Each structure stands twice: as C-alpha cells, then as structure tokens.
Amino acid sequence: MAGNTFGEVFRVTTWGESHGPGLGAVIDGCPPRLSLTAQDIEMELARRRPGIQAHASPRREPDKVEILSGVFEGRTTGTPISLIIYNRDVRSRDYESLREVFRPGHGDITFLAKYGLRDHRGGGRASARETAARVAAGAVALKVLDREGVQVLAYTQELGGVRAARVDESGIWDNPFFCPDPDAVAAMAVRVQEVKAAGDSLGGIVEVRVRGCPAGLGEPVFHKLDAVLAQAVMSVGAVKGVEIGAGFAAARMTGSEHNDPILPGPRFASNHAGGILAGISNGDEIVVRAAVKPIPSISREQQTIDLEGRPRTLVIKGRHDVSAIPRIVPVIQAMVRLTLADFLLRQKAIK
C-alpha cells in the first residue's frame, strides 16, 4: 500500500526485482527546467557498483540507465521522470537451490509470510539490487539540491570495528571502503581479509553530513526532518539504527553538556543537535549516522528450515559481498538527498 513511494512533493516510486528484466523509478513532482542526462545518473550509479567481493566471479552490472519520460531536449519538463536500469548479468540458476529453504537474516521467510508466495531468485524485491533505483532517483534529487546550494556527503565511519579517526573529504571515493581516513583504510583491508577467509561478513557505520541546508526545513510533528530522515535511512536494507547529531551518546549527557549555545549569526558553538531542533533544520550541518548490520549471506554453515518447516543446514554459495559497506554508502546518500529535495520543495508550498 504505497509502500514503494517516498516523498510528498518530490515523490519517488520504485519497482523491480533482482532477477527480473530490470529496476526503475518514477519521479513525480520534479521541478521543470532542470538539466538532466543519463550520464548524470550513471555517474552516481557507478559509485554503488564496486563491492568487496567474497568470491572470484562477482555480478557485473554496467548499470546503464534509460530516461523514458519527463525530459525534453535535456531538461526536465515537470512531468513524471521514468528511469529504467536493465538487469543484464542475471544468473537465476545460482538461486535454484534456495527455492525450498529460508536464508537466516534474509527476507525469505517474511516475504512468504506476507504475500503467500515469493520470488526466490536473488531475494527478489528484497535484494540489495533494489537500491540501484534509489541511487538513480537520488541523482535527480541532486539536481534540486544543486540549484538550492545544498550538499550531501556520505562516507564509512566504521567497518568491522575499525573506525575512521578523522574526515578527509578529498579522498573518500578513492579508496575501496569510501573511508574518509586514509590511515584507517589499511586496517579495514586487514579486517576484511580475515573475515573473508573465515567465510563470514562485516557491518559498520555510515555517516552523512549535509551542508548549506537552509534553516526552516521539516514539518512538525510527524514529518519532522529527523523523523523522515530516520525513515529514509532505516528503509535501506541492512540498516538497524539511525541517529542524529550526538544520537545515542546524548542519552548519557546532561543538558548543560548537550545544549548547543547560540551565537550571533546565528550560529552554534557546538552541534550536538546535528543541525535539527524540534524537527526543523537550524542552518547548521546536519549529521546522520546509520548502523549497518553484517551481510547475512555467509559461506559458513547455518541452521534453518525449509518450506515444509523441517530443519536444514545451509551453506550459501554464489557471489556475495563481505559487507554492505561500501555499496550502501551512495544508497544512504541518495536517501538523504531524496529527503532534502522533498523538504526544500515542501517549504516553498507554505510560503
């Protein structure tokens, strides 16, 4: 029930399964007269591609996008923008063995419980491949943000327990983990090798910073900016927690520690609020953090049941990543972009 649509003014509807003909997004409510090309979108899709593969033969999707509507002579027209990304490197046979069995940590068992049937091939709609459509739509949102001078930057703050100690923005996209601390990259690589050897997988933390966001965005009380950001980020598969600013650390602070003093400008002497007060942006940097669980597809033997409810042991074969990081970084970035583009336009409506 409308579960596949996000946003109120800048509204994205996505569709597509891992092993169907393709995936796509329809964006309704994009302002007219913004320049938009397939290349703009493919550039973002390219960042979602390189996984940390556990096996030698990874799925390779060139992730070409076709713009089917809503753009005329290189500019958006205000009508729905339909994007399609074809699935090309589909090997459904790899999944035939999974038709009868539920993978632990996956949506196999819940999709069946919900719908009474499921597309078992590669997780169907529950596959991480679904997020390609989010990233494509996020590339359109980026056009709105660019016009308004808002920047969204996401990166890996922690991977397998290895934490980035500092944020050097310039090198984020140049290392395999989208990590902003060059010194942490080597330790991450070691941790990944260990876990890969053990047939296991890793989680981590992704941080997002938004700059240039004007004060005033967010719609109290249920569509507060932080509330919708939480929905947006938690809706990404593998995310198990979301925090804003000081987040869970705020729970152990006192008010005098946590309150951000207000200085002329206005600006703030600290940013424990993470740029949001009472659900509305305050003009400071917005800071969002997401906890990413380890990928549930592991090579180690696991205990599960089959369709008849009988106990089974399972060893997952086929290609899969060691961690949702770094591929999830541009996905989370896209969700934050979609949220902000929507709120920027919503704010215009009440003027």
Added chain:
Amino acid sequence: MAGNTFGEVFRVTTWGESHGPGLGAVIDGCPPRLSLTAQDIEMELARRRPGIQAHASPRREPDKVEILSGVFEGRTTGTPISLIIYNRDVRSRDYESLREVFRPGHGDITFLAKYGLRDHRGGGRASARETAARVAAGAVALKVLDREGVQVLAYTQELGGVRAARVDESGIWDNPFFCPDPDAVAAMAVRVQEVKAAGDSLGGIVEVRVRGCPAGLGEPVFHKLDAVLAQAVMSVGAVKGVEIGAGFAAARMTGSEHNDPILPGPRFASNHAGGILAGISNGDEIVVRAAVKPIPSISREQQTIDLEGRPRTLVIKGRHDVSAIPRIVPVIQAMVRLTLADFLLRQKAIK
C-alpha cells in the same frame, strides 16, 4: 504539509499548542464496533502525567478527554473520532520573558526561521504537551491491537547513565522512572537528585517490546515496518536515535554472530533482528530502542541571542522536568501502538 498526520489506514491528525485552549487528535480509519470510552483514554493519559519536577510548583493537568465524534452508544462508528484535551493550568506569564530570546536546544529559533512568527508561550506546538494528543490517539490504537492480540510494552532502560540490568515487567508502572529493574531505581533517584541540585537535566534510553505481532506486517521498500517505526519514534521530541534489535551493536558483529538461526515453528534461536527481517515482521518479539536527549530547559546560565541577534545570557525559570523520562515512555509506547495498528489494517487491505 500533512506534517501533522500519521498513518495510512489508521490515520491520526493532531493539533494544539501548549498554551492554547487545548490539544486534540482526529482519528480517521478506525474500524467500527470497537468499544471506546473517555476513561479508556484517560487511563493512558494518566501515565504521561507524573514528571520528575525540578521545582516545587509543577504544571498540573488533570488531562480529561472529551470524545467529540465517532463513537455512538459506546462503540466506534467508523467515522472520524475527534478527541479534545483542554489546557487548564496555563500560566503564559511565566513565558513572557522568553518572547525576545531563543532557548538553546529548543525549537524557538527554528520555528521562527520556518514560519516567520511563533507562539513563544511554553514552546507552542513544539512543547512536550503536544504529546498528550499522541497518547490519547494511542489509546484508540490499543483497541485495535487488543482485538488482534498484540501487546506493546515500553520502559526506561537507562536514565542518566544508570542502566536497568533486567526486565521485571510487573513493576514498571509502580516506580517513578518506569524502570523495569527495581534495583536500578534507587541509583536513578540518586542521579536525579544530583543533577536537580546542579540545575541540570538528564537523558536516557527507552526500550519497547511488541509481543503477539503476526509475521507479515510492513510494506517494503519505503514503508518497511522498521522504517516507519523509526519515523514514529524519532518524531517524538527529545529522541535523537532509534535502533531495532541489535541496533548499533550490529555494526560490530559478524554475520555468523548476528544472523538468527531459524528453527522449526518457525521460531528463531536468537533475536538480533529485533523481530523484523527485510522490513517485515517475522513473528518474533519486536524490539525498538530510543535515545532520549537531556531536557534543554535547565536552570544554569546559558549563552544565546535575542530576536535582534544580540548575545544574551539566559537562566530559564518556571516549572520543568529534570528528564523527558519517564513522561516520554508512554508517548513512545503510543507511537509504536499507532504504527502497529496502522500496519495491521494495511495488511488486511492486500489480502
């Protein structure tokens, strides 16, 4: 823009300011023929009342509710249920000194940035008093949950750094902190006294457990059950983080540690997932946790600016609590109830 409505089928719209005539909620989409009385609602409101006051003269609201529509001869009719809670103990003069100045950590500055004016009396719409309408609506949602056999239980897991070591459900509502661990109550009381003496405030963590929830609730991909729970809980003022199941701890686990083995039943050998897989309930207990920041109203001197942007020092007077806990506990419980009632009904629609 629709910011004050929550839910798709069981849809709640709230209204009201701290110092206006009252607050209320309109519930559209409540199933007909459920028994409902004002007393049912007032019982829930009573749990939201007792704050840990920093001063001698707390605001006292009897929180009587009037059902203005949608109930006939004691049963819901299927038409909108309008609830009103009058504000009685309003002392707007206490706030006159705040007309010209922004309180750090409050929505004063962002409401003004957004709307170009604000009701400065007691925070207006940004007041915690707003949550009374949520709790009232949650009491109606409870009727739907009762019918379907779903129970939602919230409690204080941590206050001012003091953590409940165990969960004894029977005593939760009997201690001033809604804490499930009788042994932690004394330590919490000491911590509160310290901080009260220092004119400061405290944060904490609230945990919610949902039992009896059928497998199959949640609408991938943007209205996943965990995504909407995150929105619901994060929309409560003072909440800065939300996590499901293992939450942020999942970021440091491996897949073999985190995956919950599936046993015949089906049931799960562990519950790191927190009852939700791929955004859909799996039939296990749903576990949600919220980080609550310390209350920003403190008696200590703070640095801020006035309406003209000039630096000011501020000492907040008037009644206020030391922590949003425990009053926030029934509020978060209500938001989880509203979410589940909505998803229970949404699931019927696709059958």
Added chain:
Amino acid sequence: MAGNTFGEVFRVTTWGESHGPGLGAVIDGCPPRLSLTAQDIEMELARRRPGIQAHASPRREPDKVEILSGVFEGRTTGTPISLIIYNRDVRSRDYESLREVFRPGHGDITFLAKYGLRDHRGGGRASARETAARVAAGAVALKVLDREGVQVLAYTQELGGVRAARVDESGIWDNPFFCPDPDAVAAMAVRVQEVKAAGDSLGGIVEVRVRGCPAGLGEPVFHKLDAVLAQAVMSVGAVKGVEIGAGFAAARMTGSEHNDPILPGPRFASNHAGGILAGISNGDEIVVRAAVKPIPSISREQQTIDLEGRPRTLVIKGRHDVSAIPRIVPVIQAMVRLTLADFLLRQKAIK
C-alpha cells in the same frame, strides 16, 4: 481510510455528527502570518444557515466557531488550525422513530452496510450538518485566495426547474434563494410554495465562477484541476452531477463550435473550456456547475423496509428543508475555495 481529509498541501480533515457534541475541521498546511478571526469564519457560516423550511420549527444553530489552535495574536502560525462548531439545538428524540427504519434516498442503509452500525440521529455523519465544517474550513481557504487575488462566487442557477436568465452578482446574497436573477426569484418562491404544500421537495443547479485565477494550476494527469474540482463538488451530499464550462452541452457541439479561439493577451474569444485546458487553468474564468438532487426527506408516504428487512411505509416528521438550495450554495463555494487554495500552494512547490 483517509476519507475525511481533502487537499494535499492545504489539507482539511473534518469530523462530527449531526447530533454529537459538535463538528469541526483541522486545517494542516495553511501558510503562516495570515490574519484570521472567529468572525471571519462565522460570516461564512451565517450564509449556510437559512434554509427554506417546510415546517414551523426549524433547527436553529447560531453556528459560533471556536479556533482552538494554529492562530496566535490574530495570525495563523503555520501549525494546524483546529476549528470547532458546537451542536446546540439538538433534538435527538425526533429521530428515535428512525432507529429501526431506512429512509429512502438517505445513507441510512449504506452506512449500516458499510460499518455494521450507525448513528441514526439526524443522519449522523451523513447529515447535511456535516457541511458546516467544510464552510468553516473554506473561510480559512478564503484567506489564501484573498492574498493571491482569486475570487470564487457561487449562486443558484436553477431551482425546481426555474432558471436564472441572467447573473446580477450584486444581489445574490439578498434573496432567499441566492439567485443572481431578481426576476426569477418570484417564480422560485411560487414553485417552492407549491411543493411545500404537496409535502415534497426540489432540486436545482448551482453554478460557480472563479476569477483572477492564474494560468498554470492543476496537476495532470489524475489531479487535473477539473478532476479535483469534480471530486470536491461531488463530495457534497445531494450533488449528482458536475460539469466544467460547456459541460454536457459540449457533447453535442462540433470542434469548430467548441474550441475557444486564442487572442493576444493571451485571452480567449469564448469560454467553452470553462477556464481549464488539459486539466490546467488557462487564466480565464473557471466555470463549474453542480446538479443538486431534491432533498430526500419528504412528508409524503414512502415505501421502505426496517432493520429486519420487512416492508414498511414511512412518513418523515420533524424539521427539514424543501431544497438543499440555498444552503448548499456556500458549501459548494467552500469546496471550490478549498480546491483552489490547495492548488495555488501546490504550484509554489514545483517552482
């Protein structure tokens, strides 16, 4: 399911039954800083009051409104505006005889079929009294329209077969039928007397004209301006048809007759389109017409059934009007205002 909410940005939720404590509306998304008083609203409600009574003791509702939220120091704040109109002149005993029987032409039988129970007192939610909340909300929409220079005028074009031959706007509100043709008023009065004597009732046609509406409003393809106007007007009880511009007459015209030639300006040499082309306003006057069925409450004996399905004859007693006209005129006007206020704000969002 959200059936009691109208609008996307300027969003109105109404509630209330004929014989409950009152009726009301919550308006979410009203721009801030508009002046608004209870008197502004009561002025509009006053126009909805005078019915053409069939009996000596009409229901008299002073229709005082109370603004419960969203207005501070005489101006809207951007937060939800909650309006309540108390029911005072309620005589539920008049309806006790209707508890067991279905009135033909009324919603008695369908509300029971839908909800499995019904509030039989005065039609409950299906009562024309419900429309008071629409008119109240329409008075708030008027503030948005005034700011943007848009005027909406509704009047009786036809009553009981007597048609207004011309439109003299100055006198519309000064005659008991809200008829724009002073010469038709006398004939309408004669027709009303005849039908009143016969214990019967009358229908008619209401026309609405919108001036000053900028070109560009409307959201193809499902939220075209004419489509949402049709929903808005058809949602008023007693309306059985809606047409735009030439309407049903267009079905018998040729393209060369119907097309409105475009002149420099741009303006149009004729207005068969009724101010809307391809679902978007063209800057010309918008013309909407509604067919109003005769009021189903008549004094003549009618054939029906009771709750057990047994045949019954029914003679309706108690106060009721001879026609929904003229009370329905300000209601339809309000619905058109609500629609336009919403589309004016929606258009801002895509800029």
Added chain:
Amino acid sequence: MAGNTFGEVFRVTTWGESHGPGLGAVIDGCPPRLSLTAQDIEMELARRRPGIQAHASPRREPDKVEILSGVFEGRTTGTPISLIIYNRDVRSRDYESLREVFRPGHGDITFLAKYGLRDHRGGGRASARETAARVAAGAVALKVLDREGVQVLAYTQELGGVRAARVDESGIWDNPFFCPDPDAVAAMAVRVQEVKAAGDSLGGIVEVRVRGCPAGLGEPVFHKLDAVLAQAVMSVGAVKGVEIGAGFAAARMTGSEHNDPILPGPRFASNHAGGILAGISNGDEIVVRAAVKPIPSISREQQTIDLEGRPRTLVIKGRHDVSAIPRIVPVIQAMVRLTLADFLLRQKAIK
C-alpha cells in the same frame, strides 16, 4: 505533486509522453497471487486502438506491453507491477510546425504556463496516448474485480447528437462506435461522415454500468464513491462533465419522484441514485455518465497566437480522429475499474 498517482491501496502511477520512448504504469498495492500475463493487458489495449480516423494514414501502435516487475511465474507477487508500452510509430516531424503556435482547445498554452517549457511533439504528456497506461493498469484492476465478482461495462450512449435508444450488451465491441444500440450505429456513421467531410469533429456521451458491486464501498465524506468516480472520469482528457444515476435530470425532479423506494432484499424499486447513497454503494447497479467534448484537432482554419503572442491562423495537419469516441470508452472503463478495485481493497482495511 503526486498528480500522476491514483488510488490509495491499489495505487497507480503513470508516466510517458506521446513521442518519447514509451509510456507506462507502476501499480503498487495489487494483491499477491493473482494470475497476470501480458496478453491479459494487451486484450484491453486492443480495444483502445481503433479510432475513427479523419485521414488515410493513422498512427498504428501495436500496443505490446511488457511486464517488468511484480509478476513471478504468472502470478502477482504483491510488489510493484511495472508495465511499459513502447512508442513505435512516432512521427515527430509532423508536429514541428506546432513548436511555435498554440492549438485552440489543447493543453499547449497551459502546459507552457505551468512549467515554463513543453514537449510540443504530439501534445507530450497531454496527448490522448497517455491513456494507454491507464487502460493497461485497468487490466490489472480487472483481476481484482474478477476475484470479487464485480463487472464494469462502458459504451457510447451518444455520438454527435445521435443517441442509443437501448442497451444490447452483446454487440457493443462489434461496431466501430462501441454503441449498444445496433439501430443507432448507422446514424452515427452518417454523422461522422458529414463532420469528417467538413474537417470538423464530434463529442458524445459515454455511460458506464457496474454490476455485482457489494454495498458498503466509498469513504465519506471526501472520498465518497461518487466523488472519486467523478475525479477518475473527469481526469480523462476531453471529459467535461460527470453524472451519477439521474444526474443533471435530478435537478428537475421532486423528492417523491427521485427517491428510490426500498424493497425487501434489500433492493430498490428504481435507481435514480445510480447505485450510490450518501457516497456509499448500495448494492444496486452503479451508473456513471461522462460528457465528451469534440476533439480539438480539426482541419478547419482556427484563430490563435504564437509563442510571441502574435495572432496566427492555424490549420492542423497530420493524423487525428474525428471523435474521442470510441477510443475513450475503454479508457473511462479502466478508470472506473481502477476506482472500484481500490475501494474494494480499502473496505477490507477497516474490517
């Protein structure tokens, strides 16, 4: 703003322009486990194809559909169903002459006013070609209706002033006008020839009947069944009026004439209500009528202006139909199907 989405539970989003790569629909909220093939959809599309051409070389679209998602092994999965219909017979050069000029009666001038640019090729999004996506989606809605035993039948009641005197359902799809009265077909053909020779175009009236609809559908007060049907039908290009049951004729009836006596069953002695009372279906046949304006593309010289606002005379060349009838018949049928499928599912949610 969400203008391209229709429905609340069974939710359709359409996209596509006349001369882009294709058109499509995404259906979210379709129940799982319904059988669905491309052939099911193409059968409906075939009925939308044959226009009454004014010229020798009509546009020929085979209207093959591809199901891109949401169907697995021949059955719907509950995830979004994405449909695409490629545009193949596109001759954009025909429209090059229209880049600088506004066609009277078309959306050229209003799309430009709204968006500040427009796709002039074949009307872009305002083209009747857009309705192919509606018909495709309607074929999916049909699966829901079939399951629930609801039938929707549309036909031409009047064309160019020639009226069908009776309804013989068996022959509707066998004559070029989708007319249910074989005797009227010849007269319609004559009228079409006359008007074609004159380079002009015709309007008409389409009637829809719904059988087997259970009592209880419709969501008062703004989403009454008749209100949403009015929106649905008026959203189809060329429709200028919608009526239910007696419709505009009701305006001249008395209550004793119009009220439908209720008989044991329950059933109704007449059906002036058109199957809907107080916005809720009453179990009787639902009757909807739409006024269709003459097609604005005519060969006769017309007065208009160009992009610079200078007066111009225009003679439209290229292929176009003499009337929106009969192609509009399956489109209106599809819109009624989409509406009913949605309300059938909405009703389940409140149970």
